Amino acid sequence: xxxxxxxxxxxxxxxxxxxxxxxxxxxxxxxxxxxxxxxxxxxxxxxxxxxxxxxxxxxxxxxxxxxxxxxxxxxxxxxxxxxxxxxxxxxxxxxxxxxxxxxxxxxxxxxxxxxxxxxxxxxxxxxxxxxxxxxxxxxxxxxxxxxxxxxxxxxxxxxxxxxxxxxxxxxxxxxxxxxxxxxxxxxxxxxxxxxxxxxxxxxxxxxxxxxxxxxxxxxxxxxxxxxxxxxxxxxxxxxxxxxxxxxxxxxxxx
Ligand code: NI
Numbered sequence: 001x002x003x004x005x006x007x008x009x010x011x012x013x014x015x016x017x018x019x020x021x022x023x024x025x026x027x028x029x030x031x032x033x034x035x036x037x038x039x040x041x042x043x044x045x046x047x048x049x050x051x052x053x054x055x056x057x058x059x060x061x062x063x064x065x066x067x068x069x070x071x072x073x074x075x076x077x078x079x080x081x082x083x084x085x086x087x088x089x090x091x092x093x094x095x096x097x098x099x100x101x102x103x104x105x106x107x108x109x110x111x112x113x114x115x116x117x118x119x120x121x122x123x124x125x126x127x128x129x130x131x132x133x134x135x136x137x138x139x140x141x142x143x144x145x146x147x148x149x150x151x152x153x154x155x156x157x158x159x160x161x162x163x164x165x166x167x168x169x170x171x172x173x174x175x176x177x178x179x180x181x182x183x184x185x186x187x188x189x190x191x192x193x194x195x196x197x198x199x200x201x202x203x204x205x206x207x208x209x210x211x212x213x214x215x216x217x218x219x220x221x222x223x224x225x226x227x228x229x230x231x232x233x234x235x236x237x238x239x240x241x242x243x244x245x246x247x248x249x250x251x252x253x254x
Contacts, residue, residue, distance in 0.1 A: 001239055002031035003224065005217035006246045007093075007127065007152050007171055007199035010035050010056075011045040014203040014214050026217055027053050031243060033217045034250065036093050036127060036152075038063040040075070043082055050087035057250060059090040059127055064097040067111045076118065083122045089250035091119040092127025093152060096140075099131045109140065116144045125149040125249050128168075130156070138163050150197055150249060153205070157183075158190045165191075169249050171199040174207030174215065177226050189230050193241045197249065198223050 010033075015022050026033055032055040037043030039062050046058030060082045062075075083091060094115040096108050119126045126149035130137040134156040141147070141164050152171040154161065161170060170191055176184050188196070198220045200207075206215035207222040224242070228235040247253070 001236065001243075002029065003218065003220045003239065004031045004198060004243050004246050005033040005200050005202070005220050006150060006197045006250070007036050007173070008033055008202040008215075008217050009038065009042070009204075010049060010202070011042045012203045022216060023049065023053060023056075027055060029218050030055060032057060032246075032252065032254065034059060034089060034127075037061050038093065039066045040078060040082075043079075047082060047085055047088065050085075055254075057087050057089045057252065058085070059092040060088055061090075061092045061094045061115055061127070062111060063093050063129060064095050064108045064112065065100050065102045067103050067108065069103075069107070071111050071114050076114065079115070079118055080122065083118065083124060088124070089252060090125040090127050090149060091115055091122065092149070093129040094126060095129035096133035096137050097129060097131045098133040098136075105133075105136070109136065112137075112140055113143070116140065116147060119147050119149075120144055125251070127152050127171075129153075134160050141168070148249065152199060153201055154187070156187075158187050161187065161191060161195075165195055169195050169197045169245055171197050172227065173199045173201050173223055174205040174211070174219065176230075177207040177222055178211065179208075185230055188227060193227075193231065193233070193238065194245065196227065196242055197246045198227075198238075198242045 035046035043060035
């Protein structure tokens with residue numbers, strides 16, 4: 001069985017030297033991957049990849065550290081048009097980042113709510129980025145009970161997860177394999193496999209044993225292995241169930 005990567009950024013400059021080779025490897029080795037947009041440009045590039053490669057899907061959205069001072073009607077219309085594409089499987093990544101705080105909390109919340117409305121209008125899932133902002137993020141997610149999605153690289157507690165577990169899946173990536181990931185191991189142990197999806201966030205957050213190097217989608221294998229170990233089940237089981245989960249939340253029927 002081939003692997004799925006629900007979250008990667010192949011448009012990153014870190015692939016400038018050998019992007020075509022990386023894309024070809026994805027085409028050959030992966031079941032499917034989702035290239036996640038961070039702004040208008042990377043969203044468009046993701047759609048371009050999805051046209052070229054049948055097993056690459058895209059999301060469109062503006063990341064909380066990439067937002068501008070004003071969310072214009074024109075931007076909304078642009079995102080809406082891009083979002084209608086059949087290979088766009090979600091709006092994202094969107095959310096709140098109180099670690100980098102490139103813009104005020106209020107402005108971040110405004111952009112977040114706008115893009116949640118967009119997902120609602122398009123009837124698409126969302127991919128959520130949240131850093132040091134769990135309470136505010138969950139509050140906004142609950143304002144949109146009809147929207148479902150993935151909390152990517154989930155940093156919160158098991159207790160917080162339960163607040164949105166009916167509508168959300170939890171994206172688990174390379175951080176789980178790090179030596180200091182004790183808290184996350186506990187969360188993964190408690191969360192049901194039926195709510196987990198696998199991701200790399202390539203080129204970032206490379207799992208052990210490659211930590212420190214550039215990440216690539218096929219390294220999801222090491223995350224699957226670690227979840228199997230934590231939950232004391234087979235890697236096949238982890239792969240099978242998390243692949244079904246990813247297809248369900250992204251409405252992929254291949
Ligand atoms: Ni990301």
